[in-house]
Amino acid sequence: MNKYIDTPAVERIKIFFILVLLFFASQVSFGNWASFRGNPQLTGVADSQLPENPQLLWTFQAGDMIESTAAVVYGTVYVGALNGDLYAIDAQTGKQKWVYQVEGHIKASPSIQNGIVYFGDGGGIFHAVDINTQEAKWQFTTEGEIISSANVIGDRVLFGSYDGFLYCLNRGNGELVWKLETEGYIHGTPGVWTQIASDSGPAENFAIVTGCDSYLRVINIDDGTQTQQVNLGAYVGASPAISQNRVYCGTYGTEILGVALDTGEIAWRYRHPKLNFPFFASAALTTDSIIIGGRDKMVHALSQTTGEPLWTYTAKSRIESSAVIVKERAFVGTTRGVFIALDITTGESMWEFATGSPIVASPSVSNGRIYIGTEDGILYCFGSI
Secondary structure (H helix, E strand, O other), X not given: OOOOOXXXXXXXXXXXXXXXXXXXXXXXXXXXXXXXXXXXXXXXXXXXXXXXXXXXXXXXXXXOOOOOOOEEEOOEEEEEOOOOEEEEEEXXXXXXXXXXXXXXXXXXXXXXXXXXXXXXXXXOEEEEEEOOOOEEEEEEEOOOOOOOOOEEEOOEXXXXXXXXXXXXXXXXXXXXXXXXXXXXXXXXXXXXXXXXXXXXXXXXXXXXXXXXXXXXXXXXXXXXXXXXXXXXXXXXXXXXXXXXXXXXXXXXXXXXXXXXXXXXXXXXXXXXXXXXXXXXXXXXXXXXXXXXXXXXXXXXXXXXXXXXXXXXXXXXXXXXXXXXXXOOEEEEEOOXXXXXXXXXXXXXXXXXXXOOOOOOOOOEEEOOEEEEEOOOOEEEEEEOX
């Protein structure tokens, strides 16, 4: 029997498998939250787990109110404040790594892609900042305040402005690819819908925008042409949540809508039988339901298929924060300053934490931790001690 073993070859194989395991471990452990709702479809669903009873790990004091939702990428938390500071914070310790200052306030949530952070400010300037150098890579100026967060797909970055335009820029150099004029402010973040061709042709990517002009618009990302326009009946401050061929959003007309993209029609409408208040928060999507908070001081869970109510939770204060789904729980903040977790099946409260300051920002989840900012300028981090 030949007992000779090629030791260098064995070692190379071992190293290869170790590198593969480390790669997949990094993907699972970090679970980056790189943009406002966690993914281009804006569903608000986390791929990271949280402990049953999250504990406060640290707080970070910003220089002003936090309305921006944090982005978390590879161990660093990025969040903006109304004093015009974008903070980079160590996710483990809560210590500031660096700060980037702009002249306008920051309400838009940052989006991170390939080492660049993208965000707009209150002066109408859209920024691309290199994370490694903390210097501007490029800037683009619009004619209105930018609250809409950016969505990135391929080599393009999409966002809306209060000048009424949806913008598509080249992600590398900031040059305008196209812009589409609407009939009102664009407050929410544009979602991305990928349509698979029925004739086995190439898939097409579309931007979905719900604006203050009361329309849902479907725009081809390649050339900026509008392919659909759906009258929602009232203006919308929320971002669309997209699942397959459906879009879900609440309106200032006190309704929650399910829109069928394949027909361009409203599939169903929901309105609470007694309480008629606007919806400002964006929807979060479970496998078969949508969960959304309203200014009626309630969290609503509805069937994605029919819009029938499944449960409601009374929060005792308005809800501007958009819920995030983490496995079997929905986490959401209230203007009473209470951060709560609800069972997505029953709506029962499973956990809560009183911050003492109103919450309008939405949560973000990464690597077994959840983050949320408050109007007194504190960013909270919860997880396992």
